[in-house]
Amino acid sequence: MPMIDQSAGKTGGAPEGVRPRDRLALLTADNAAVPLPAGVQAITAILLAGLLIALPWLGLGYRFLSIAITTLYTAIGLYGLGLQFGQAGIMSVGHAALMGVGAYASAILSVQLGLGFWTSLPFAMALSAIVGGVIGLPTLRVGGQHYIIITFCFCALFVIVLTNGGTFTGSATGLDVGSVTPLPGINFDKLSNNYYLVLAALFLALAATYLIGISRYGRTLRAIRENEQLARSVGINVDLHKLGVLMVSGLFAGLAGVLQLYYLRHISPTLFGAFPSLYLALMVMLGGARYLYGPLIGAIIVNFLPEVLNLEPVDARIAYGICLLLVILLLPGGVGAGIKNIYLAIRGGLETQGGGSNGRA
């Protein structure tokens, strides 16, 4: 938590006569709690939704659309991680394993029982939620870094179990599934249709995240993040809510995992191991876990960076490392925080020029 020396009542807008040093403080400030005007929120949402819906028609090619699909289902998983880390303050570096629980549950239901995408989805999401809650049990005893190590161990364990699961899990080779059961008139073998399926799920995840953020439930989670002891003393059942949010996070992860499975049509243990988990943690930190569009921004950066800069996988890892360092040093709240702070600074500047104030103390 950056300690910003602000006098009471200032909430990030640029005050009169800022010195250059304070300009950096404006950028690094944590203004996640500052509400944005409803109009700005609505315009952002409409523009973003329009862009994402129009994407397959922009003629950017098959490869671009494939990366876009990967980005979107990853972002769905990240919204779960954003909820548990950004709102409730519980980080995990084993989140890919939770997506893997959903993916493998769906794949096994398909191979063993012949269940399709739609019928296996609720089971897979429920199982991810339950596993999320079970791995969450240690949070009642340990917090912070200690819990992060536990999530990492779970991730490693999960890969070992999958690799040694014989024909049931397909061992190291993994499992194959068919395509998504077509809806009337919509065949998901077509890439753009698969894109829209994942996009619809992303919109659901975004809507759920937004609604949780403005609800009493979201405030309860933030109270736990900010001050566990005080949260207890105002009557919040901290233990129950910690497990609860990890289960909700598991729901998102399960959904993401099943979408990943039916996009790739083939899954293997390495997809859900340590590296993918660390990438998820990286994305959520890069984008900004406390911001509505932070996880999506993080997913876009990490998935498109090697493509845009034409990097080899090893070079990409170095680039990610540099990105992470830059974000930690310059934008502790993530890129999402940076964008919001720039907006607040511009608006604050305009107010100062006009000599007016919008009633904020």
Add this chain to the structure above:
Amino acid sequence: MAALEVRGLRKQFGGVVALNGIDLDIDTDRVVGIVGPNGSGKTTLFNVVAGVHPATGGTVRWQGQDITNIGAHRIARKRLVRTFQQAMSFPGLTVDENVRIAWEQGRRDDSRWASPGMILDFVGLAPLGRAIAGSLPFGSLRRLGLAVALGVSPELLLLDEPGAGLNDSEAQAFAAVIAQLPPQGIGVCLIDHDMDMMADLCDRLVVLDFGTKIAEGPPGEVLSDPKVREVYLGPDKKAAAS
């Protein structure tokens, strides 16, 4: 029967006996002060009563129910609420949101506060609603701590050194706010070292020393008690020498 009945309360941290059999009755229509030297067990008493630490022995009854060791959040839900010695808030959230969180946990049928804004008005923080709690000056943070506690609709408030770190005028203003609580049906039990303020504010004083209650009664009586004077001022050297 008093609203809060503490009987034979004991708390041990390893070999250290922090509370050694405390008996205490507190009603919700007045201000009760708890005083004593550093390390006498005042804060531990609050922590054990409010369920932050489990009791080693003894019972705490609140409105006739045994609440010993049922957990801090359940005790708060029964409208027995404590504040903390270090001014405690949810630092990364706005002042509005801090109070709203507590208010949403409290009972909505509380006729005193129809909205979180009314609590901010009451403690005098209304103009700072959109400020981030962590950026507040200390005096305002103290008021916020009280506002958060009031949000839970308490019937009894345990205030741990509400005046600590405030200058004289701030402390007086704060005492004035506290004095308004009992007439509204919010009992107050507070710990503080400022004896003048405590004598003014409290209807009754309880003195602790080494985890034991050594005196209890109206402030004037208690503060002139020789045992209490000895604890605070040390043994009378002249009397000991002669």
